[in-house]
Amino acid sequence: MNNEQILAEIRETNLSYLMLAQNLIRADREQALFRLGISEEAADRLASLSPAQVLKIASSNTLVCRMRVDDDLVWTLLTNHGKGAGADSTSRLHAAILMAGKHQEAA
Template sequence: METNQILDEIRDINLSYLLLAKQMLRDDRVSAVYRLGINQDLADILDNLSSAQLIKMAASNMLLCRFRFDDRLIAEMLTSDNREQAVIKSHAAILMAGKPAEAIA
């Protein structure tokens, strides 16, 4: 994959993520903050972005979204093939909810 193609893909992912985040924040802010794993300050920033700012932010050369966990246990729970999927996914969600949202640097 060429560098330009990778950057285009990153831009597309960023734009999709930002549009989804804004929609989620408009529909149900409390749920969106939880599901996106962001704090209220970042939610305010995202919610107030203009279309031009959103596009400019999406054009970054780094992914704006990331995995919310770096814990092998959570990854295994989410990918396991088990009959009790609802319980396992609920447990993983509880573990992830316990991790603090990162502050804006």
């Protein structure tokens, strides 16, 4: 993958993220705050963006979203393969609980 392809992928990801964020915020604000891991102020700003502003922001060569999973324990829980279906569901639930706690700390 060359540099131009990478930049095109970043722009596409930005546009997808911004559109998804706006849709989530408009559909269920509280759920959006949790799922996106953003503040009330960020949600207000995202919801108020015009289509032209979304396109302008999306055209940046820098990702506007970030990985929320920066904890090794959460990555371990999310990638817990081969432990059985029940253990997999429990691990994912545990990871979701840990990430929800991080959202509450950030808010």
